[in-house]
Amino acid sequence: MNAPDTLLRVQDLTVTFATPRGPVRAVDGLGFAVRRGETLGIVGESGSGKSVTSLAVMGLHTGASVSGSVMLDGRELTGLAERELNRLRGRKMAMIFQDPLSSLHPYYTVGEQIAEHHRVHYGSGRRAARARAVEALAEVGIPEPRRRARDHPHQFSGGMRQRVMIAMALACEPDLLIADEPTTALDVTVQAQILELIARIQEERQLAVIMITHDLGVVARVAHEVLVMYGGRAVERADVDTLFAAPAHPYTRALLDSLPRLDDDGDEPLRAITGSPPSLLTPAPGCAFAPRCSQLAGAAAEKWARCESERPLLDGPAGHPAACHFPTYEGVIS
């Protein structure tokens, strides 16, 4: 490990799916690191590869070819046997999803489901596992945990179900929590509660968190560092303050400009981004954002030619790289 507090280091991660219409490279050459006690926000729209990335880190892709390196706490995970991975999932890393109802088993009580998790990973007895399940439910703020442990998933509201998922994910005290759009299906007041819960547990346990979301507001609230994805690649990475104050990539800038904001009283039309997100089936040879890039509107022909033919690499200052041939640093387009 390079830095003592780096828990996860991903390098050159590529995930390819074979489809009837040809191979689709859903994630292409992705790299990032997550430190203990910190949150990495991965932002992107649908099809940007953010969820595929999280499943690849967990080793949950069957039928896709995954290459690159995923180092968790000094241990290489890619190429690890399924049995080995199973030992790490849960105890070292855990994941929560957008829709808790479809990730919970409808037939079993939530207590049984959390307890089973514990028994599988620690070999603890039924009684001890049950006690741990009740503890875990209490920890995530579910009132009357002993009684609620005997309820089935459908008896919980959306926010409470997500708390159950978090309880299950944390029951085996993992070091890394991957949260894939954990609050997207929830109401905004409930979202605030769940984000607060994750932040509290993170602080208590020095948990490393990967927060995957399409919502830049959520990222601004919880992340320490942010990775912006577009068309399966990282387009920009920076600490949260830099990213929002001085975005270097035209996509990040355009996205921030296009958002209606609660703290904005203006009435001018929103600065919309033209076009739609790219198709991964027919990737462009050059920059995936080029067709929508406002920086290229009216630009010189040679600039166009370069962006359209040459793929930009994630490059630039170590703390704030951007995959753009003409990034903006300190307000200046290079």
Add this chain to the structure above:
Amino acid sequence: MTSAEPLLSVRDLRMTFPGRRRAAAPVRAVDGVTFDVAAGETLGLVGESGCGKSTTGRLIVRLLEPTAGSVTYDGRDISHLSQRALKPLRKDLQMVFQDPHSSLNPRQTVARIIADPLLVQGTPAAQARTRAAELMELVGLTPEHLDRYPHEFSGGQAQRIGIARALATGPRLVVADEPVSALDVSVQAQVVNLMERLQHELGLAYLFIAHDLSVVKRVCDRVAVMYLGRIVETGPKEQVYAAPAHPYTRALLSAVPVPDPAVERARERVSLLGEPSQSSRPPARRGDPGSPAVRPPGCALRPRCPKAQGICRTDTPVLRAVEPGAARQVACHFPEAA
């Protein structure tokens, strides 16, 4: 609001659905909602899932028949008209849905989808097709794509088709139910701008139903905030957003994430306990959320409200002006000073 008669006038609207199981209590999805929409204005109807905002929208375009109360469109009570009597009115009242792809028939061409409301109204086919091509252009699509199918369009384009269909008959009021929430972030602004432009060009009135308060702030003139079937606060957008009077509005606004880490760190949050539940289980204990099925007596927000007192348990607060003559109304025993 002007003294002239509003385009749409909703009075004490109620919709009760029977409980799903035989023993279950009926669900009062909309429980006495009153508001007006003037010609050419946008009223934003906001609230969390299960608050009855979509049901309200469906009652207004009469996809549902209300249990009680009235919907008056252009001076005429339409709340119990038959489908046949409604048909000529459908020209005026149209709807845009949340998920563009599931609201467009996958087996029809775009030309057919957009022309359909015209054909229903008896427009000759050739004329309807010409109009469909004009509408494609109006919403920023290429008229040459008329003979394509919905799956050939992206989400944002499909929503433009949905909007074109809604505009085909030249409506005066469009009920838009979460029109941008299923779209990618980078595409939402396009559709918001399109809807605003169309409003100016065509003089449309919108009932804009959404849970995203940032979008509503952008597009609306006035807002109405719903909680468990009732409007808890309503008024001009500037006033409601700058100084929310109802504890629920305050909590809702303070929970919306702002895409700016510096702002986020400096913000103060107003917390509510629990969450609004859609289950029909009676609330078992204190701090448990209410539900539209089993409304606690008094204020529906009381179990979650940080300001609740004795009177909130016994008396249901009525929507009334914050001060005499004010455009802003709030239903709370202890509203914040405006």
